[in-house]
Amino acid sequence: MSIDELVPDDHLLRLIEKYIDFSFLLEKVRPYYSDGNGRPSDPLILFKMMFIGYIYGIHSARQLKREIKMNITYRWFLGLKFHEPVPHHSTISWNRQHRF
Numbered sequence: 001m002s003i004d005e006l007v008p009d010d011h012l013l014r015l016i017e018k019y020i021d022f023s024f025l026l027e028k029v030r031p032y033y034s035d036g037n038g039r040p041s042d043p044l045i046l047f048k049m050m051f052i053g054y055i056y057g058i059h060s061a062r063q064l065k066r067e068i069k070m071n072i073t074y075r076w077f078l079g080l081k082f083h084e085p086v087p088h089h090s091t092i093s094w095n096r097q098h099r100f
Helices: 012-019 024-031 041-055 063-070 072-078 090-097
Strands: none
Touching: 012 072, 024 041, 024 072, 041 063, 041 072, 041 090, 063 090
16 A cells, blocks of 8 residues: 555645645755755755644644654655655754745
8 A cells, every 4th residue: 555545535735736836946945955065855845844834733843743754644745655754853943944
């Protein structure tokens, strides 16, 4: 069974993913990222994580990380597989305060 099969067709995040192409964000945030500086991160995942937090009222970066770690639909929306780690809560906090 794949993670995609576990997400209901009528789930809000599936509908958002169907109608919103988030790829435009990569070009918008390119000036703020350096390939050789700092920890590697995916700006699209970080944006979508904050998007989940705003939609579902998860204000704490630590709580957001815990929720994403446990929620299959959140993982699917972010493109994370079961075994992939969720970005550290400090990365979420820093990006929330300085980038988005």
